[in-house]
Amino acid sequence: MPSHAMDRAFTCAIWSAAVLVTSAFLWLLGDLVWHGMAHLSWSFLVSEPMNAGRSGGIAPILVSTLLILAVALAAAVPLGLGAAAWLAEYTRRDGALGQAVRLSLDVLAGVPSIIFGLFGNVFFSVFLGLGFSMLSGGLTLACMILPIFIRTCEAGLSAVSDDWRHGAAALGMTRAAALWHILLPAAASAIVAGLMLGIGRATAETAALIFTSGYVDRMPESLSDSGRALAVHIYDLSMNVTGGDGAAYASALVLIVLIVAINTGALALSDRWWTRRIATS
């Protein structure tokens, strides 16, 4: 029957879309593993780059990447949670100011990262005098991940049932207490999701960092040193260094493993915390 044939064709189309997307990712991953594994070793992770990165390792680059990420999260998480709480709990959903803030966040979320890089260079490096440093880079990344982080957390908070807000108010609890003890924990999964989106975007960022944290590949001594992030290193090796492809593949593999590890860790942590503290029925 024709309707059966239609249905079968439709099923096939759906399946092939899924297979296509998955295989593209697997192919990319396989390619990385295939080319990268040859270069990857323990000494690659713990030694300094030599000969513009063609040989040696990525130890200072790994350290810089993690430091930049730490700066970005240290700035973005408290600021983001505060802004999200304000949007979700302290302004009327249809208020003009709230709407203006939401609109600007949505516009900011779509701004290309190179613009953030230029802004970071002008504002953090030059105006605030932080120079080419991991501090500048981390703060620039914080600006970049804030819009999406705030909007995800706000959505999570707004999705929390009003029953708990009213219950807390009826017990004479302050709004701050309700937010801290009940609403934020209840929105934990959304907050972690926002955090993972942010971490993914921050660790993969190149353009915003070239102008802010620079590309010095020495081991950094403090946050005001310039530091080269992994993504910048990969870009440099594959674009500017002939014969750097092997090291670029290995670095890319490390970057992917790092992102997967951080995300898995965050997810597992929030899961454990959720079942211990909050729990479901």
Next chain:
Amino acid sequence: MNTPKPELPATYTVGDVVSGPPCCEPVSHLRIEKLSVAYGATTVLDEVSLDIYRGCITALIGPSGCDKTSFLSTLNRLTDLVPGARVNGRIHFEATDVLDPRLDVLALRRRVGMIFQKPNPFPLSVRRNLELPLREHGVRRRDVLDHKIETALRDVGLWEEVRDRLDSPALALSGGQQQRLCIARALVLEPSVLLMDEPCSALDPISSGVVEKLIQRLRGRYTVVIVTHNLAQARRIANYAAFFWMKEHVGKLIEFGRCQPLFETPENPLTAAYVSGLSG
């Protein structure tokens, strides 16, 4: 030694229902005068005046949509949470002017507890549900906390059922247990008034029966104002009843008085029609 003294007679602390103490007295605990509620430009409740008597159970009855819940929410100023809500008139609670904008509403809500239609235990453990409001109101000592928590749970007949799982999630309890936990959570703050918004309507008949008996047991110790659509329940538990009805889309108080006469010999024909099941 500073051991907290048990403030409840032993009859309240266990199992079966012992009917309430010498019932309520016709002494005004909450006096409501010409209370009107409006959301934006729409008046939903118009000039309601009545007395809520100390230690009594007062049932608010009437069809859905005549804003009995709005009325209830004005009594602990929960209407403050609704954007655009305006409340006019006067509410006297003991020596407090409830509608005074300078009033400490957090302190008011501690003394006027509220139970909602849908059980709303926090997504925390059973213990934390009771501990959180206590800590918020300055109770910090572990032994005092434990004593108050146990007393409140015994009060609602939940202690035996949950004593071994105080640290497991409250949301894992059954609906009826959750509602009794919510009542315990209100009682733990030692309020003098309890507002209940259809506390049994989301429960199965057996749990509903348990909660109903619990409410009867609260008579005398607490002033209870309960919204219910279950007329039989109102007759069983209430000392006083207030009948609300919609007139031109605005909720009005039609008749208020002792429960039995209101049901058996109502003065207003609207009340007569409603309680006999002819309308509403």
